[in-house]
Amino acid sequence: MPIYYYIVLAIVLFCIGIVGVLVRRNAIIVFMCIELMLNAVNLLMVAFSKMHHLKNAAINASAGSDGQLFVFFIMVVAAAEVSVGLAIIVMLFRNTHSVDINFLNRLKH
Amino acid sequence: MNALIVTAVLGVMMMFSSIVLKRNSAIRMLAIVGLLFTFIANVLDSSGVHFFSINIKGMMHFDQFAYFFISISIFCTFIFFLLSAKEMERIGVNYSEYFALIFFILCGIILVASFTSLLILFLGIEIISIPLYILTGSDKKNLKSNEASLKYFLLGAFSTGIMLMGIALFYGSTGSFSVENSVVIAATTSPMLLIGILLLLFSMSFKVSAAPFHFWAPDVYDGAPTVFTSFMATIVKAAAFIAFIRLFSLAFTPLQDRWQLIVAVIIALTLFVGNITAVFQQSVKRMLAYSSIAQSGFMLMALLAFNTFSVEGILLYIVAYSISTMGIFSVLVKMKDSSLEEFNGFAKHQPVLAVALTVFLLSLAGIPLTAGFLSKFYMLKAVMHSGNFLWLIIFAVLMAAVSVYYYFRIIQVMFFKESDSNTIIVSTSFKWLLSALAIIIIVLGVYPQLLLQFLV
Amino acid sequence: MIHLLQIDISKAVNEVENAGSYLPIAIQLLLVVGLIGLMLLASHKLGPKRNTSDKLEGFACGIESHGDARKPMAIKYFLVAVLFVLFDVEVIFFYPYALSFKQLGWDGFWAVMMFVGFFLCGFIYIIKKGALQWED
Numbered sequence: 001m002p003i004y005y006y007i008v009l010a011i012v013l014f015c016i017g018i019v020g021v022l023v024r025r026n027a028i029i030v031f032m033c034i035e036l037m038l039n040a041v042n043l044l045m046v047a048f049s050k051m052h053h054l055k056n057a058a059i060n061a062s063a064g065s066d067g068q069l070f071v072f073f074i075m076v077v078a079a080a081e082v083s084v085g086l087a088i089i090v091m092l093f094r095n096t097h098s099v100d101i102n103f104l105n106r107l108k109h
Numbered sequence: 110m111n112a113l114i115v116t117a118v119l120g121v122m123m124m125f126s127s128i129v130l131k132r133n134s135a136i137r138m139l140a141i142v143g144l145l146f147t148f149i150a151n152v153l154d155s156s157g158v159h160f161f162s163i164n165i166k167g168m169m170h171f172d173q174f175a176y177f178f179i180s181i182s183i184f185c186t187f188i189f190f191l192l193s194a195k196e197m198e199r200i201g202v203n204y205s206e207y208f209a210l211i212f213f214i215l216c217g218i219i220l221v222a223s224f225t226s227l228l229i230l231f232l233g234i235e236i237i238s239i240p241l242y243i244l245t246g247s248d249k250k251n252l253k254s255n256e257a258s259l260k261y262f263l264l265g266a267f268s269t270g271i272m273l274m275g276i277a278l279f280y281g282s283t284g285s286f287s288v289e290n291s292v293v294i295a296a297t298t299s300p301m302l303l304i305g306i307l308l309l310l311f312s313m314s315f316k317v318s319a320a321p322f323h324f325w326a327p328d329v330y331d332g333a334p335t336v337f338t339s340f341m342a343t344i345v346k347a348a349a350f351i352a353f354i355r356l357f358s359l360a361f362t363p364l365q366d367r368w369q370l371i372v373a374v375i376i377a378l379t380l381f382v383g384n385i386t387a388v389f390q391q392s393v394k395r396m397l398a399y400s401s402i403a404q405s406g407f408m409l410m411a412l413l414a415f416n417t418f419s420v421e422g423i424l425l426y427i428v429a430y431s432i433s434t435m436g437i438f439s440v441l442v443k444m445k446d447s448s449l450e451e452f453n454g455f456a457k458h459q460p461v462l463a464v465a466l467t468v469f470l471l472s473l474a475g476i477p478l479t480a481g482f483l484s485k486f487y488m489l490k491a492v493m494h495s496g497n498f499l500w501l502i503i504f505a506v507l508m509a510a511v512s513v514y515y516y517f518r519i520i521q522v523m524f525f526k527e528s529d530s531n532t533i534i535v536s537t538s539f540k541w542l543l544s545a546l547a548i549i550i551i552v553l554g555v556y557p558q559l560l561l562q563f564l565v
Numbered sequence: 566m567i568h569l570l571q572i573d574i575s576k577a578v579n580e581v582e583n584a585g586s587y588l589p590i591a592i593q594l595l596l597v598v599g600l601i602g603l604m605l606l607a608s609h610k611l612g613p614k615r616n617t618s619d620k621l622e623g624f625a626c627g628i629e630s631h632g633d634a635r636k637p638m639a640i641k642y643f644l645v646a647v648l649f650v651l652f653d654v655e656v657i658f659f660y661p662y663a664l665s666f667k668q669l670g671w672d673g674f675w676a677v678m679m680f681v682g683f684f685l686c687g688f689i690y691i692i693k694k695g696a697l698q699w700e701d
Contacts, residue, residue: 079654
């Protein structure tokens with residue numbers, strides 16, 4: 001399959017994520033949309049990695065493997081973010097009994 | 110490399126120190142001694158004494174600039190510990206964890222100061238950001254702190270997503286993560302690369318809170334515990350700048366004419382929004398948040414011209430700005446709230462502190478004979494030498510004049526208003542330290558070579 | 566002879582660009598959806614409908630359910646869940662190591678040991694902090 005299919009799919013997923021972040025008001029769903037963005041990037045990275053591998057396999061047998069390694073790092077960092085983010089959301093929920101981000105206007109003067 | 114490993118290990122040590130050490134003063138002592146050791150390790154590293162030999166596969170490169178910046182940020186953190194480490198006790202029970210998180214942030218700062226691969230840039234930015242989300246929300250019962258932390262987290266993660274997309278597109282068009290001119294030159298015609306650079310530009314402006322991506326900064330700086338705001342707005346911000354400048358100066362100079370105009374517009378917007386909004390703030394903390402946005406406009410000028418002036422200017426700027434802002438925040442922490450009225454008649458109660466604060470504010474406003482003036486001058490000179498953007502220089506000078514208004518308002522309130530007897534208690538050592546910092550600001554303003562001679 | 570649910574590998578390598586090579590998958594998808602739809606429809610139409618209180622109750626492994634699902638839970642569950650996410654995903658780094666175990670040799674081994682060491686530090690830390698203690 002041509003690389004364009006993957007690029008289009010990843011960009012579409014990424015844009016769904018961006019729109020979700022901007023439109024939705026529930027902190028958990030906003031958070032899920034951010035994860036969607038990260039996963040769109042993961043998909044694109046893997047596709048590019050395969051592409052570069054096919055292009056340069058003759059010169060370098062391990063060409064393109066760095067893209068896949070990057071994906072591992074994105075996944076791990078995303079997990080770290082998830083744990084911190086969920087902790088923050090739980091903390092907020094314990095104090096306000098809501099995860100609606102419209103609620104967050106105490107700092108606006 | 111020394112400092113990187115030492116800070117990581119120290120972070121873990123600080124984590125366990127809460128279990129081993131019972132007294133807060135012991136924990137504080139350990140942190141300060143550890144930081145001193147890190148500083149020494151880094152200075153030794155820059156003069157060729159390497160503690161560890163690790164093959165980093167060309168993912169990082171420690172040049173003299175990186176070493177120097179790392180030393181500066183460790184030194185500023187050291188000052189931060191001396192000024193405000195005691196105040197952290199008031200935030201919560203997890204005293205040693207705050208130090209651990211700060212050490213981890215330092216670890217991230219070292220990564221972003223020396224990366225040559227986008228992977229390290231990404232990891233460094235995240236290692237800086239994730240502990241900051243926690244520190245912002247560390248005042249667990251305070252709704253403002255909670256809210257700031259959630260906002261910072263959601264927007265920070267969002268900008269990370271955009272940055273990753275930029276990196277992915279960069280990788281797609283160049284086939285490599287390494288930040289080099291040659292990689293970019295091979296793919297200059299690719300539109301994918303241009304979009305990638307644009308996304309990286311946007312996400313990095315987000316991290317340094319440049320307009321129009323600044324909207325999180327006032328809320329987060331206002332909501333976070335004041336102690337951590339002073340850390341976030343100075344050292345961390347400086348590190349984000351270094352990452353920004355390093356990325357664009359190492360890799361994207363071949364496409365300079367494509368993105369420099371966008372940067373110039375971002376700078377103009379940042380200066381405008383930061384300065385004009387700061388004028389209308391009633392809370393000093395929020396005013397400082399906007400002022401930090403305005404100052405980042407000047408720091409961004411290093412992106413328009415990569416010459417010796419901008420390199421020297423950005424370092425001088427970071428030192429001048431960090432020391433002044435931390436000094437003001439360290440006094441602000443000790444006050445009941447951060448409204449302007451708290452400063453009424455401050456000069457009568459604490460003449461020494463008032464004079465020191467005046468020096469800091471003058472430096473931030475860019476009055477001659479202070480380091481702040483000279484650093485602004487260097488940045489403008491750097492842009493002047495690059496030949497373009499004369500309009501930006503004129504606009505920046507204009508905006509610096511606006512900034513004088515809101516900085517002088519605090520000075521005026523301190524010296525010429527009557528107070529209603531509320532005063533703060535400070536130790537003598539704190540007074541000495543703050544005066545020493547004020548003297549540093551003045552000395553650097555007269556004789557900047559004292560700092561910049563280490564750069565060669 | 567047509568192999569409906571089988572890909573001819575010798576062809577597939579060359580004609581991977583061809584949409585026709587995905588035909589078996591499409592057929593299988595159709596079969597799956599059709600079969601499930603048929604079964605659901607048949608049981609819906611043919612089965613008798615007797616609603617009793619026992620049958621309308623939510624089924625939870627035969628254990629009697631009690632209370633509302635939106636009841637606040639003890640914070641410990643969240644803590645364990647968050648820690649699980651963290652420690653679960655870190656294991657991802659062992660996959661590339663397992664693949665290049667031989668080539669990396671002792672250097673790789675020590676690098677992984679360092680990773681495990683940091684990992685263990687975190688684990689000891691959460692145990693010492695009492696994050697996994699269930700009884701107060």
